[in-house]
Amino acid sequence: MRVAVVKIAPSELVPSPESFTSRLRSPAVAARIGLWLGICFAVCFLTGLLSHYAQALSHPIPFPTSPSWGYRVTQGLHVVTGTAAIPLLLVKLWTVYPKLFERPPLRHAGRLVLSLLERVSIAVLVGAAIFQLVAGLMNSTQWYPWSFSFRSAHYAGAWIAIGALVVHVAVKLPIIRDALGADVESTTHDRASATVDGPVSRRGLLRATWLATGVAVLATAGATVPLLRRVSVLGVRDGDGPQGLPVNRTADAAGIDPAATGDSWVLEVVNGDRSTSLSRADLEAMTQHTESLPIACVEGWSAGATWTGVRMRDLLDLVDAPEDADVGLISLQTRRAFGRTLMQANFARDERTLVALKVDGEDLDLDHGYPARAIAPNRPGVLQTKWLTRLEVQT
């Protein structure tokens, strides 16, 4: 009986591609997994760009405020497709592992240069792809055992990975076209030694890979898909928390002095030399509006809630802010980022954008931003500033 094994001749210190005999390690398999991996990376890249743009200070093309659940969907998709890519990448790399041991064509200078360039592009692709998926997964659990800035490194890594992926697809295009056009059992592009049947058929390996991808998605997606909350045993959030809503950063972690949120608290609204100060009672005396808007975190989790408070635009009208003015949102926060954020005019003027005082009918929990927080449609959670103390009209 023949079995798929690695044969290493005593004279060889390092295996060569011909040492690998399983016919599962075939371009016919790699191309099929690679197609879905490419789709996942494309979705991650586009949703990532969108998220990056949503967090930018200036929006030359205004970021839309509708649909209110848009960012919830795109950022959920970003993390879900990134997680799905982990099993896909692992199996893909398994199928092409023999290529790591290819000997450079030393006798032909031209081919040697091309081969080295391709190997460099593959090294960059594999390095960037693993980095994006591993660091992204870790970020979704808020684990940061490194000293680089995650957001900017993940953004740079995305461009590196996509660039290297485009090069890779262009180089392999004839093989990819051939492989996808032919039966999965086709041996046209196989290495000569890849002849030994594996423990499963090629179709079996593909099905196992789709199954593994499905398991990874189901196990984690409950952090953003409410229907999967009970199924997702590896969900980073379970949708619960104070007032039935998870918390990204607690008042304690943000360095909020509880005394500053007491009766002496006021919300200042400032437009140049015009300004007004409103206590919580003053805000409660204004016309109250209730909106159902999700909190959608950049880390991928999200949850819907019903918010009640004063319309942002009603407050801006108190100081005669121009319709097209952006607004600086300043928090009581003394620690960590996003203590000051910028709300673009189209968000500030949207009738669904609130300075919320209550969630689901109750006064905000301190961890949800008591005495008052911003909540706007279709906006990353980090910009839904909590513990508001001042609104500054930008002129």
Place this chain on the structure above:
Amino acid sequence: MSTTRVPGSSSRGLLVGRVVLVLLGVVVGLYGGYLLLEGQQGEALTSALVWIVGGVVVHDGLVAAVALVVGLLVSRVVPRVARGPLTVGLVVLGTITVVAVPFVGRFGALPDNPTLLPRDYTAGYAGIVALVVLGVVVGVVLRARRARRVRRGHGAGGDEEEAA
């Protein structure tokens, strides 16, 4: 035989398209490299490079080597009837284990925020392992039954061979 060398205008057009794609990819990738160098300085840049290179080293040197040894064991030690279901189980288990590391380890958990990483991930992961083991066992039993039926139907030396 390689499709790149088939003469004709369509393949030449394809070649031009591929060269353009390669150049585009190089420009996009270099832009990413520039962003990385510009966004991280000193220790931060070193840390990012260590993680980027480290990922490749850990995969190629450790993860792939473990997969190699496991594959070898499956094809050498495991009875033939169990190899298929076990391989499917190992693909699922191996990949979900990588995903599960930051959850089961709860490395990002914060004492002040019980809503972050709120579940018993060890139990959740054990549940997945149990389901996979169950699936493999069911798969092996079904295969063994089918093999026995085939053997009875066609006599010894039928389509399904027992492990030698």
